[in-house]
Amino acid sequence: MKLSTYFRSSASYRVRIALGLKGLSWEPDYVNLPKGEQRDADYLGINPQGLLPALTTDEGGVLTQSLAIIEYLEETHPTPALLPSSALDRAKVRAMAQLIACDVHPLNNLRVLKYLKNPLGHDQATVDDWYRHWVVEGLQALEVMVKDYSDGKHCFGGEPGLADICLVPQMWNARRFAANLESCPTLLAIDAHLQKLPAFAAAAPEGQPDAF
């Protein structure tokens, strides 16, 4: 499998973790976002959205959208499971993942931050406030959601899963923008535990060959 990735792309980071948890090897296709390589004709042929990540299967199938890719990996490589076994529990974990993937991350995507600067004319401090606002609002709600289900090391249950895969990259972003997460002690504890696991550590941005 080939993964189109960029070290700091949070959605790519999710898929790198999932591939690691499933024990799957992959070949990287580095797409440099600040250089705009995601808008090259070659890459738009892979993903017309011009966003990362994309996964090309060994059979040549091209997949986009990180959560769709991870559900595909879950269906084609069920062990270890990234979702619980009951439909209700699966819905809980998917909701935690989607809270991050739908309601936090897209607001802080590079293309959105750029739009805030031009045409909207905001300075870096205002853009950073925007970033922190949505991260803190979203993660405070997630903190409440996980409390009933977390063992203090995972968002749900006793093994790493889809919600954890979304949480760790979001927490990495939150630290990068110095968001104050004092109000999220459970998430901080989960993140601290997960970061040490091999699949999470190997997927971290700073260790990727395209990191600078």
Next chain:
Amino acid sequence: MKLSTYFRSSASYRVRIALGLKGLSWEPDYVNLPKGEQRDADYLGINPQGLLPALTTDEGGVLTQSLAIIEYLEETHPTPALLPSSALDRAKVRAMAQLIACDVHPLNNLRVLKYLKNPLGHDQATVDDWYRHWVVEGLQALEVMVKDYSDGKHCFGGEPGLADICLVPQMWNARRFAANLESCPTLLAIDAHLQKLPAFAAAAPEGQPDAF
């Protein structure tokens, strides 16, 4: 089942369509977004995010996030299927749905449009431009993605599915904000077909009892 819904909430609209396609009856719990009822303590007890929709099952389980709810309905009521049978095809349809649910809709959520006005200080015209910018950018990419899979009446294959469920509410929003979708003829044709189907028609905002 009880659905916490607001007639113009696009994510609620998706779940209303899915419930209709599955032939499931539901009791409404109307949450008035402009009045801020989503931030009432009662509703925050259901959904700590203070966002719509939420689905309460007959057994008392509470589900949030529209795509997680629809996957739950798909798992618990598999017929008619809203996702294709092969893992690759399922990933394609989920990616189309997530393009809308992650990369278009959240940028145009009420809370985001409010933030653009206060604290950012933008006028209605600028907010409307923001809205249209993300709708058109997202739907133009979706237009490319569906071309290989659409029969001109559905985003993928020959039956309404998860991508269609996300498309129709987004097209409704696009019309509301007068976005120019001339560059998306396939999506316009799909939307025109789907709107006439009973499950889609019954879920439309203007027909909801809480519409004003």
